[in-house]
Amino acid sequence: MESTVPxxxxxxxxxxLISNTSAPSNPYSATTLQILxxxxxxxxxxxxxxxxxxxxxxxxxxxSLSHFLISGxxxxxxxxxxxxxxxxxxxxxxxxxxxLERMFVLPTAQGQSWSLRRMAAVFDSLADPAEExxxxxxxxxxxxxxxxxxxxxxxxxxxxxxxxxRTKAFRTREWGGKRILLAMVDKGMGGDGTVxxxxxxxxxxxxxxx
Amino acid sequence: xxxxPSLPIPISYIAGNYFVFSIDAVTYLxxxxxxxxxxxxxLPQCPQQNVFxxxxxxxxxxxxxxLVEKGVAxxxxxxxxxxHGMKALMAEDRKKYxxxxxxxxxxxxxxxxxxxxxxxxxxLKKIEDKKLAKAKKMAEKQATAETQVSAxxxxxxxxxxxxxxxxxxxxxxxxxxSRPASIASSSANVTMGVTPATAHPxxxxxxxxxxxxxxxxVPSSYPLFSHLHAEGYFLSPGLRFGCQYVAYPGxxxxxxxxxxxxxxxxxxxxxxxxxISGGRLGTGVKKGFLVGGxxxxxxxxxxxxxxxxxxxxxxxxx
Amino acid sequence: MADTDEAAIHLPRDSAPMDTDLSDETxxxxxxxxxxxxxxxxxxxLPKRGEKDFEPNPTLYQADILSASRQAMHNALSYPRLHHPxxxxxxxxxxxxxxxxxxxxxxxxxxxxxxxxxxHPDSCVYVPIPRGQFFKTMGQADRWNRTWLLPEEALYLxxxxxLDIRWPRSMTGSDEEEEGSEGSIEDSGIPMSLQAAYACxxxxxxxxxxxxxxxxxxxxxxxxxxxxxxWTDEEEAEAEEEAPEGLISRxxxxxxxxxxxxxxxxxxxxxxAGPVxxxxxHRSYNDIYRKLAIIPWxxxxxxxxxxxxxxxxxxxxxxxxxxxxxxxxxxxxAPDFRIAVVNARTNTTIPTMSQIGSLLDSTPFDPPKGEKxxxxxxxxxxxxxxxxxxxxxxxxxVSYLRVxxxxxxxxxxxxxxxxxxxxxxxxxxxxxxx
Numbered sequence: 001m002e003s004t005v006p007x008x009x010x011x012x013x014x015x016x017l018i019s020n021t022s023a024p025s026n027p028y029s030a031t032t033l034q035i036l037x038x039x040x041x042x043x044x045x046x047x048x049x050x051x052x053x054x055x056x057x058x059x060x061x062x063x064s065l066s067h068f069l070i071s072g073x074x075x076x077x078x079x080x081x082x083x084x085x086x087x088x089x090x091x092x093x094x095x096x097x098x099x100l101e102r103m104f105v106l107p108t109a110q111g112q113s114w115s116l117r118r119m120a121a122v123f124d125s126l127a128d129p130a131e132e133x134x135x136x137x138x139x140x141x142x143x144x145x146x147x148x149x150x151x152x153x154x155x156x157x158x159x160x161x162x163x164x165x166r167t168k169a170f171r172t173r174e175w176g177g178k179r180i181l182l183a184m185v186d187k188g189m190g191g192d193g194t195v196x197x198x199x200x201x202x203x204x205x206x207x208x209x210x
Numbered sequence: 211x212x213x214x215p216s217l218p219i220p221i222s223y224i225a226g227n228y229f230v231f232s233i234d235a236v237t238y239l240x241x242x243x244x245x246x247x248x249x250x251x252x253l254p255q256c257p258q259q260n261v262f263x264x265x266x267x268x269x270x271x272x273x274x275x276x277l278v279e280k281g282v283a284x285x286x287x288x289x290x291x292x293x294h295g296m297k298a299l300m301a302e303d304r305k306k307y308x309x310x311x312x313x314x315x316x317x318x319x320x321x322x323x324x325x326x327x328x329x330x331x332x333x334l335k336k337i338e339d340k341k342l343a344k345a346k347k348m349a350e351k352q353a354t355a356e357t358q359v360s361a362x363x364x365x366x367x368x369x370x371x372x373x374x375x376x377x378x379x380x381x382x383x384x385x386x387x388s389r390p391a392s393i394a395s396s397s398a399n400v401t402m403g404v405t406p407a408t409a410h411p412x413x414x415x416x417x418x419x420x421x422x423x424x425x426x427x428v429p430s431s432y433p434l435f436s437h438l439h440a441e442g443y444f445l446s447p448g449l450r451f452g453c454q455y456v457a458y459p460g461x462x463x464x465x466x467x468x469x470x471x472x473x474x475x476x477x478x479x480x481x482x483x484x485x486i487s488g489g490r491l492g493t494g495v496k497k498g499f500l501v502g503g504x505x506x507x508x509x510x511x512x513x514x515x516x517x518x519x520x521x522x523x524x525x526x527x528x
Numbered sequence: 529m530a531d532t533d534e535a536a537i538h539l540p541r542d543s544a545p546m547d548t549d550l551s552d553e554t555x556x557x558x559x560x561x562x563x564x565x566x567x568x569x570x571x572x573x574l575p576k577r578g579e580k581d582f583e584p585n586p587t588l589y590q591a592d593i594l595s596a597s598r599q600a601m602h603n604a605l606s607y608p609r610l611h612h613p614x615x616x617x618x619x620x621x622x623x624x625x626x627x628x629x630x631x632x633x634x635x636x637x638x639x640x641x642x643x644x645x646x647x648h649p650d651s652c653v654y655v656p657i658p659r660g661q662f663f664k665t666m667g668q669a670d671r672w673n674r675t676w677l678l679p680e681e682a683l684y685l686x687x688x689x690x691l692d693i694r695w696p697r698s699m700t701g702s703d704e705e706e707e708g709s710e711g712s713i714e715d716s717g718i719p720m721s722l723q724a725a726y727a728c729x730x731x732x733x734x735x736x737x738x739x740x741x742x743x744x745x746x747x748x749x750x751x752x753x754x755x756x757x758x759w760t761d762e763e764e765a766e767a768e769e770e771a772p773e774g775l776i777s778r779x780x781x782x783x784x785x786x787x788x789x790x791x792x793x794x795x796x797x798x799x800x801a802g803p804v805x806x807x808x809x810h811r812s813y814n815d816i817y818r819k820l821a822i823i824p825w826x827x828x829x830x831x832x833x834x835x836x837x838x839x840x841x842x843x844x845x846x847x848x849x850x851x852x853x854x855x856x857x858x859x860x861x862a863p864d865f866r867i868a869v870v871n872a873r874t875n876t877t878i879p880t881m882s883q884i885g886s887l888l889d890s891t892p893f894d895p896p897k898g899e900k901x902x903x904x905x906x907x908x909x910x911x912x913x914x915x916x917x918x919x920x921x922x923x924x925x926v927s928y929l930r931v932x933x934x935x936x937x938x939x940x941x942x943x944x945x946x947x948x949x950x951x952x953x954x955x956x957x958x959x960x961x962x
Contacts, residue, residue: 043528078526114480116503120519181526184482197526198489204441205522206459206468207498209582222723225731231723233605237598246554248924250741251722252748254689255607260748261555264605266726268737268924288727296699296724304700304718311719318610403611403618403692409723429873446554449872449922460584462554463597468583 013037032068035107035183038195039072047102048072053125067122069180070105078103079199081175082208087165091158098162105181106200111188123202126178177202214238216415218281221274222266222288223423228274229266229288231408236267243282244444245273246462265407270447271426272435278425279436285423294421295413307412315401322402431455431473433504437518438471445471452491457500469500469522476506489523499523556580557601609689609722617660619653619682619693621720621728622713626651629672630714650733651676653693654713662690665752665857678755679729680743686725687744693720734759738871738921739845745926750851754860758843758868758890817942825937828913829895836886841870842879844890844916865917866891872922879918888914888933905944909934 032050039045051069077095080088088094106122108114169175179201186194215234222229230236230247239245253264269277277283428435431454439445444458446467453470470492474480485501492499502520584590611617626647647670658667658675662685667675677685685691696713720728730737743753805819838844847863849855868887870879879887896902896911912932920927 074528078528079524108482110483112482114482114485115477116474116480116501116519116521117476117506119480119521120505123521182485182523184486196486197528198486199524199526201522202520203522204438204443204457204469204500204520205498206583207492207496207522207524209496222727224727225737227730227737229723229726231721231726233602236605237602241598249605250744250924252684252688252744253604253607254609254687255604257688257690258748258750260745262557262604264607265722270923288723289731292724292727293699296695296718299700308717314608315610318608319612322610322612400613402613403616403719405609405611405686405689405692405719406721407609407723409721409727412718447923447925449920450925450927460581461594461598463556463601464580464590464594465584466580466582 029068031109031185031187032070032107034185034193035105035195036070038183038185039070039105042195044075045072046075051104053122068107069122069125070107070183071102072105073100073102076100078181078197079179080208081169082206084166084169084175085208088162091162093155093158093162097155097159103179103181105183105197108182108184109187110184110191119200122180123178126180128178173203176205179205218284219277220286220415220417221269221277221283222291223285223426224288228269228271228285228426230269231266232410233265233407236265239277239282240461243277243280244439244442244461245269245277246444246446247273248447271428272432272445275426275428275432276436276439284417285426286417287421287423291413291417291421292409294418295409299412303412310411311404311406312401315404318402318404319400429473430475431503433518434471434473434502434520437502437520438500443468451495453488453499467497469498471500471502474501474503476503478503485523489525492523493525556597557604558597609686611689611692615660617655617658617662617685617691618715619655619677619685619691620713620715621682621693621696621699622652622654623696623699623728624713625649626654626670626676627713628670629674630712647676648678650735651678652729652732653677653679653682653691655691656715660690665855667857679732679735680740683725683729683735683740684744684747686720687722688748693725694718695720695724736869736871737924738919739869741921741924742846742867742869742919742926746846746848752849752851752853752855753846754857754863756844756847756863756866758838758840759845761838761840761843814942817940826933826935827937828933828935829893829938836882836889838886838890839883841875842868842883842887844887845869848917862892866915867917867919869919869921872920884931887916888931891916905939909936909939 036048036050040048049071051071053067053069077098077100080095088098104126166175179199182198182200184196184198186192186196213234215232215238219230219232219235219239222231230239236247239247247267247269249263249265250268251264251266253262256262274283274285278285435445435455438455438457442459444460444462444465445455446458446462448455448470451467451470453472455471455473456467457469457471458465458467470488472484472488480501485499488499488501500520500522502518505517505519507517581590626649647668651668654670654674654676655663655667656674658669658673663675666681666685667677669675682691682693686693694715695718697716698712700716700718729735730740746753804822805816810816844866846867846869847860848865848867849861850864853861853864855861891914893913894915895913896908901908901911910932912934915930915932918929918931920929
């Protein structure tokens with residue numbers, strides 16, 4: 001051993017990111033950044049954004065807490081409703097054929113206090129997927145047509161049919177309602193920074209079978 | 211089976227629990243109201259196993275309350291009803307009831323007797339067949355004949371016969387054949403004792419007003435229970451699966467469950483770790499983890515009917 | 529217990545798991561038809577589970593199967609309880625507990641209150657002519673050769689169709705011609721229905737429904753059950769006076785470990801004064817490990833503490849015997865299992881350390897024995913030095929949990945010799961689960 005004075009290691013990219021960008025007043029920001037980092041580098045999401053929302057605290061009288069949501073586009077589809085999957089199978093469509101869409105991620109850390117009220121408030125802050133998808137699907141539809149002229153128009157027709165069906169399914173909630181990805185980072189005593197992701201959907205949405 | 215029992219169905223309240231004893235009521239509640247309860251009794255025809263259980267049906271307080279609120283059932287103080295009912299029994303009713311039981315017992319005996327005769331014939335025939343088969347086997351040196359016969363033997367009668375011999379162990383072909391026929395035929399005129407499942411008759415079907423009890427007390431998960439029930443789910447107690455309720459999309463007789471369910475109050479603290487472990491638990495058995503509870507609205511919105519919010523969790527696979 | 533049903537899907541078809549508990553989930557009653565009622569009990573094979581569907585669909589086919597399943601269930605549940613005169617056993621309900629027969633009423637007035645010596649006061653059905661296999665493990669005979677049954681025994685036998693219980697004359701209407709029926713427990717000739725039996729026996733003499741659920745469930749599997757001393761928990765008032773003494777004064781049992789921890793926190797062993805292992809030259813790892821072991825641990829072999837009082841529901845209510853254990857009801861042997869019954873609806877939290885501690889302390893010392901136990905570390909830990917089975921009942925559905933006092937502190941891993949070829953250790957590692 002040469003040196004007896006321990007030197008601090010270089011801060012990791014994540015530590016640097018958190019210490020450079022975090023607003024110290026908000027306890028959720030470090031968590032948000034950590035998960036943002038994880039999505040970007042471990043799961044290769046793109047077009048990541050952070051949104052700020054107001055979430056009521058447990059006591060309805062006290063002022064609401066501000067909270068962050070992350071949105072981004074995953075490299076491949078994260079969730080397909082079982083009925084949607086069946087429909088796609090029938091049409092001969094694969095996950096890759098369908099346009100990737102923006103997903104919302106709720107960053108949380110172990111030990112945070114949550115309640116149904118807060119969960120509901122997060123969901124209420126999300127736009128109605130039916131409306132959102134309508135605007136999205138018109139462009140997506142065009143997109144599909146573009147590709148259709150290049151390759152095979154049969155598939156394009158099927159995709160168009162699929163998007164139409166999907167718009168309807170969103171309206172009727174057949175293929176599930178609003179959904180977010182709940183991200184929880186393992187923090188605090190013994191926490192190793194692992195991030196786990198769970199799909200949370202509004203309502204009773206039947207489980208996937210695979 | 212598609213009998214419509216007269217409503218309201220009496221639910222027996224005994225020492226803090228809710229029971230249904232009438233098979234017609236059990237079938238009806240399951241078919242028409244998606245209320246399954248838990249069968250907790252021993253099946254007399256098959257008493258040494260726990261896979262299939264029989265009457266009574268134990269209801270969760272949530273189930274009992276839901277039925278009362280729907281006007282389908284009423285809660286009866288069964289201990290009081292029995293005590294008073296038996297005390298008030300008129301000599302005439304008693305005689306009539308005993309007479310009824312006697313004729314039931316007699317009919318049961320006759321049915322059993324004729325069935326035994328049949329079995330005996332069949333058994334004898336089988337022995338003959340077996341002998342023949344054996345001879346054939348000896349002659350042809352084929353190993354197949356015997357196995358066929360014994361296979362037939364084991365599935366003697368696939369239908370449940372209501373009046374089959376309730377005493378097992380007395381029907382190997384050899385025993386049957388050697389039993390003197392005289393005993394069986396003489397006993398055909400003796401009456402069987404009968405233990406009825408329900409107390410009606412001799413007690414009246416409709417409970418007296420002073421035997422009725424108020425709405426069952428239910429845990430705070432009741433709004434979620436009734437919400438999921440209204441959505442068409444069949445709900446069972448869930449502790450065995452690590453949750454409060456297990457929700458089935460159809461009759462649990464025929465369908466796998468979809469959700470493990472845990473209820474929260476609107477402002478009750480939710481440990482995120484519980485959500486994660488619930489999600490993990492559900493995904494591991496191809497079920498969703500469903501949390502929910504009654505929404506508390508601001509008072510100024512007015513006396514709106516309580517709405518229940520639910521959320522389903524599944525592992526995202528990433 | 530996870531849903532073995534779905535878990536089974538992952539397994540290859542041909543190797544059906546042996547540990548699948550069919551009673552875990554509602555089974556299709558059509559499968560019950562496959563049980564041949566006419567073979568004797570020992571040959572009874574359980575039906576295979578029926579295939580279930582994922583969700584309802586509007587097909588007629590599915591509707592037909594469901595309707596057939598329900599019909600089968602209806603039929604199975606309609607099966608009557610009949611008593612052939614040749615083997616009919618008649619019992620009579622005695623609502624006020626054991627009492628002498630009317631013929632003996634004048635004989636000895638002292639006996640009038642107790643029906644004879646040694647009859648359990650909770651007994652409430654007597655069988656004038658006891659015969660058959662059941663009375664080998666159930667009931668108590670009085671001096672008039674009648675056998676008295678406890679409420680759980682009577683209800684279990686009636687429910688399985690093996691006992692014809694009659695109402696006593698005192699409870700069935702008033703006939704002018706019948707004089708002196710007041711308090712009479714003579715057979716009125718009117719059979720008691722299953723419904724009435726539940727009303728009479730559930731809740732009587734401490735027989736909460738969850739206790740009966742456990743009793744009948746295990747009886748159906750062939751176990752013998754008798755009430756354990758913890759059945760009645762009457763000392764509750766006394767116990768509350770003791771409570772303020774606090775945790776520290778608890779004995780050296782498992783319940784006392786909390787106190788030990790508190791002492792440890794106050795003790796002078798800290799790293800502030802230098803390394804825990806001490807300064808100097810260490811020549812053996814074992815010495816260092818021994819010095820590092822500063823956290824107090826519960827020694828299950830230590831002198832038995834005066835057992836702290838157990839409280840309902842965390843007390844032993846049943847002694848259970850395997851079917852193979854020779855059993856004489858007059859002098860029952862040491863039980864194979866001890867069971868505490870917990871109602872999950874009224875006890876919604878996991879028992880505390882001190883509840884489990886006093887429960888375990890109330891069971892006898894039963895260390896792991898035998899060559900296999902000595903060799904296998906994990907088997908030994910699982911076996912433990914004292915053990916109890918918790919039957920947790922959620923609305924008629926029972927989950928059994930075995931809780932054992934495992935002597936983790938006793939197992940010095942550093943002292944275990946590493947086996948040749950296995951660098952890790954000399955014990956077998958359990959297979960990873962999940």
